[in-house]
Amino acid sequence: MRGASALQEVLSGVQEMPLAVFVVWEPVLRTDLAPPTTSVLGLIHDPRALQYWDHDRVLSKDLVRTALTDPKRYSVTEDVSPNAVIWDTVALFPREAEWGKDVPVPVYYGHPVADRVRGLAEALRAQRDGGQR
Amino acid sequence: MRFFKVAGFSLFVLVLGMASGYLWLEHAPRHTPRPQPPLAELDARSLGSLRAAFNAHRGQGRILVLLSPT
Numbered sequence: 596m597r598g599a600s601a602l603q604e605v606l607s608g609v610q611e612m613p614l615a616v617f618v619v620w621e622p623v624l625r626t627d628l629a630p631p632t633t634s635v636l637g638l639i640h641d642p643r644a645l646q647y648w649d650h651d652r653v654l655s656k657d658l659v660r661t662a663l664t665d666p667k668r669y670s671v672t673e674d675v676s677p678n679a680v681i682w683d684t685v686a687l688f689p690r691e692a693e694w695g696k697d698v699p700v701p702v703y704y705g706h707p708v709a710d711r712v713r714g715l716a717e718a719l720r721a722q723r724d725g726g727q728r
Numbered sequence: 729m730r731f732f733k734v735a736g737f738s739l740f741v742l743v744l745g746m747a748s749g750y751l752w753l754e755h756a757p758r759h760t761p762r763p764q765p766p767l768a769e770l771d772a773r774s775l776g777s778l779r780a781a782f783n784a785h786r787g788q789g790r791i792l793v794l795l796s797p798t
Binding site: 596598599602612613614615616617618619620621622623624626627628629630631632633635636637639640642644645646647648649650651653654655657681682683684685686687688690691692693694698701708715719722723 | 750753754756757758759760761763764765767768769770771772775778779781782783785786787788789790791792793794795796797798
């Protein structure tokens with residue numbers, strides 16, 4: 596929840612930037628019994644956002660598969676278990692990156708989201724100012 | 729005897745509260761803020777649609793975030 600609010604704050608700071616925000620909600624905690632309610636979805640109210648409910652955590656599984664396939668490419672420094680769940684994580688991708696079989700390498704990523712929004716904001720500014728493709 | 733009556737009533741209220749909470753959670757509205765598209769379900773078959781949406785926004789910055797709803 597803290598992560599969602601923190602992300603919205605960052606998005607509000609770059610309102611003029613052409614951006615697509617893919618918000619994937621997934622059950623991780625014992626209290627995650629159902630998809631997010633209207634009030635939770637409203638935490639990210641940026642018009643550039645698209646929101647998804649991933650009941651089976653298929654995206655997380657795909658990201659884990661990708662990271663295990665080529666840890667160096669994704670600069671994965673910690674041990675990742677095949678059963679790991681990727682959540683409370685944010686990633687920013689290069690403008691020209693294409694998602695083929697595997698997710699592209701992000702220009703910035705981190706977790707937990709609430710602690711990484713400052714880095715995300717800097718990465719967004721760099722992308723906006725043309726510092727990163 | 730009074731103890732059992734109070735305990736039974738408390739248990740009834742607790743179960744009723746839990747059932748109400750569960751029903752509310754099951755049937756609560758799930759609307760995204762306007763003008764966002766409605767909440768989309770993601771599964772093994774529709775993961776491709778997320779990938780397609782991601783690629784459709786090529787040329788823009790793209791953020792992917794994974795969150796828990798609680």
